[in-house]
Amino acid sequence: MSVLDSVVLQTPSLVTLLGTVVFLLLLYLLSSSSQEQGKDPPGPRPLPLLGNLLMLDLKRPHQTLCELSKKYGSVFKVYFGPKKVVVLAGYKTVKQALVNHAEEFGEREIIPIFQDFNKGHGIVFANGDSWKEMRRFALTTLRDFGMGKKMSEEKIIEECGNLIEVFEKYEGKAFDTTKPLNYAASNIISAIVYGNRFDYSDPKFKAMVDRANEATCLTGSPSIQLYNTFPWMGPWLWNWRRIRNLVDITLEDIKELIKGLKETLNPQMCRGFVDCFLARQQNLEESGSVASFYHDDNMVYSVANLFAAGTDTTGTTLRWTLLLMAKYPHIQDQVQEEISRMIGSRQVLVEDRKNLPYTDAVIHETQRLANIVPMSIPHVTSRDVTFQGYFIKKGTSVIPLLTSVLQDESEWESPHTFNPAHFLDDKGKCVKRNAFLPFSAGSRACPGEGLARMELFLFFTSLLQHFRFSPPPGVTEDDLDLTPAVGFTLNPSPHQLCAVSRV
Incomplete structure (x- = not known):
């Protein structure tokens, strides 16, 4: 046999050997990478382009995600179209991410609909140094104007009186509680932001509140969720065009209100958040500061964020409390018995909370069950992170599933x-539960939590002190539907209640 023949005969085994070496080398490298970074979270297999959209209920995506968590665990991935989203489920996992890993999970994902109408300005839909400064300024200023303190209590008690007068005008006949409750909640944040409340009959005020509520509902619609996945669809979607119109009008109204406050500004006697912002601008201009976060866009969008959040979440939760009282009259009986026994007919105060444990527990349980922000507001990872053994890249969308x-x-x-x-212990006292996170947690938790808690307590107790809530004539408690309406926040489905005076 020639040397050439020998080489030819040995070539296949040589190729096989080289192939095996390359395969083992690649396997080693992949294994090392996997061990170093951690594995990818599990999740359902996505379709090309569509991802997992076809398996999601776009009217109530949080329900689909909860079902998926039962199969894939507390950390899993889904694809909204081509975009990968990591979902965090369960109390321990959500708290671990938002509190213990706040730095990695603390940034806000600015999805297309919020980028369109906030431009990265303001408090809620912003990141980086601008967000940090605006949040710090907002928290400091809101506290200065009594958020969660006696000053706020006085404003809320005054508004309780106005709200009770509105309810009394219906003389026990059935009515929709949506607008009066939203107007009352909006007036509290308006008093803190602008320095004054508005009359419920003020057409501009009513229009602003109604537009904010409509925009919130539309933002959670299936078509807007599709838009967030495929932004090129925007111009062809009626809901997107409608939201843009609502936001444009609202921003013009806010600018007009700010203009009026600017014309009457006295930096030594600030009336609210806007005055404080204007005074800070003035000080920076006088000192010759060029680069500053205190520009008009941040002021306008911060005001818009505070107004919308302060109106919708509190107003929506109050609607749920009254609906649940009408749905479960035996619980309403216990609330009213406790208020009558401990307070009588005098005005309820925040300090009475400790003496109304059952009433306080009912408010907490309403917040828990109503679950009005079911998917929180999306976050995004600020850097690569290995979390519970899974590797999540920087810039990955994250949903803390509240x-x-x-x-x-x-x-x-x-x-x-x-x-x-x-929320009650064996002695009947109201207790704190770790998994009670309706305001989310960590650095992105709702900055108005203290104010919201005060509003819910004072409005609810004042209304239950004065009225008995029941379904309309011909409607039974069983007929009252607790299925939420579609929206960015979960409002009760349209309904009417009777508020019969107890006085």
Whole structure:
């Protein structure tokens, strides 16, 4: 046999050997990379372009995600179209991410609909140094104007009187509670932001509140969720065009209100958030500061953020409290018995909370079950992170699934039913529950939590002190539907109630 023949015969084994070496080398490199970074979170197989959209209920995506968490665990991925999203489910996982890993999970994802109408300005839909400065300024200023303090209590008590007068005008006949409750909640944040409240009959005020509520509902619609996945669809979507129109009008109204305040500004006697912002601008201009976060866009969008958030979440939660009282009259009986026994007919004060444990528990349980911001507002990772053994790249969208926290079966005895006992100990005192996170957690938690808690307590107790809430004639408690309407926040479905005076 020639040397050439020998080489030819040995070539296949040589190729096989080289191939095996290359394969093992690649396997080693992939294994090393996997060990170093951690594995990718599990999740359903996506379709090209569409991702997992076809398996999501776009009217109630939080419900689909909760179901998926039962199969894939507390950290899993889904694809909204081509975009990968990591979902965090359950109290322990959400808290670990937002509190213990606040730096990695603390940035806000500015999805297309919010980028369109906030431009990266303001408090809620911003990141970086601008967000940090605006949030710090907002928290400091709101505290200065009594957020969660006696000054706020006085404003809320005054507004309780105005709201009671509105309810009394219906003389026990059925009516929709939406607008009066939203106007009352909006007036509290308006008094802090602008320095004054508005009359419920003020057409400009009514229009601003109604537009904010409509925009919130449309933002959670299936078509806008599709837009966030495929932004090129915007001009062809009626909801997108409608939101743009609503936002444009609202921003013009805010600018007009700011202009009026600027013309009457006295920096030594600030009336509210806007005055403080204008005074800070003035000081910076006088000192010759060029680069500053205190520009008009940040002021306008911060005001818009505060107004919308301060109106919708509190107003929506109050609607749920009254609906649940009409739905469960035996619970309403216990609330009113406690108020009558401990308070009588005098005005309820914040300091009375400790003496109204059952009433306080009912408010907490309403917030838990109503679950009005079920998917929180999306976050995005600020850097690469290995979390619970899974590798999540910088810039990955993250949904802290608050529904899964507020209805975590390992944290709540009866997570899917209205049960005020969740917040009562064996002595009947109201207790704190770790998994009670309706305001989210970490650096992105709602900055108005203290004010919202005060509003909910004072409005609810004042209304229950004066009225008995029941379904309209011909409608039974069983007929009252607790299915939420579609929206960015979960409002009750349209309904009417009777408010019969107890005085």
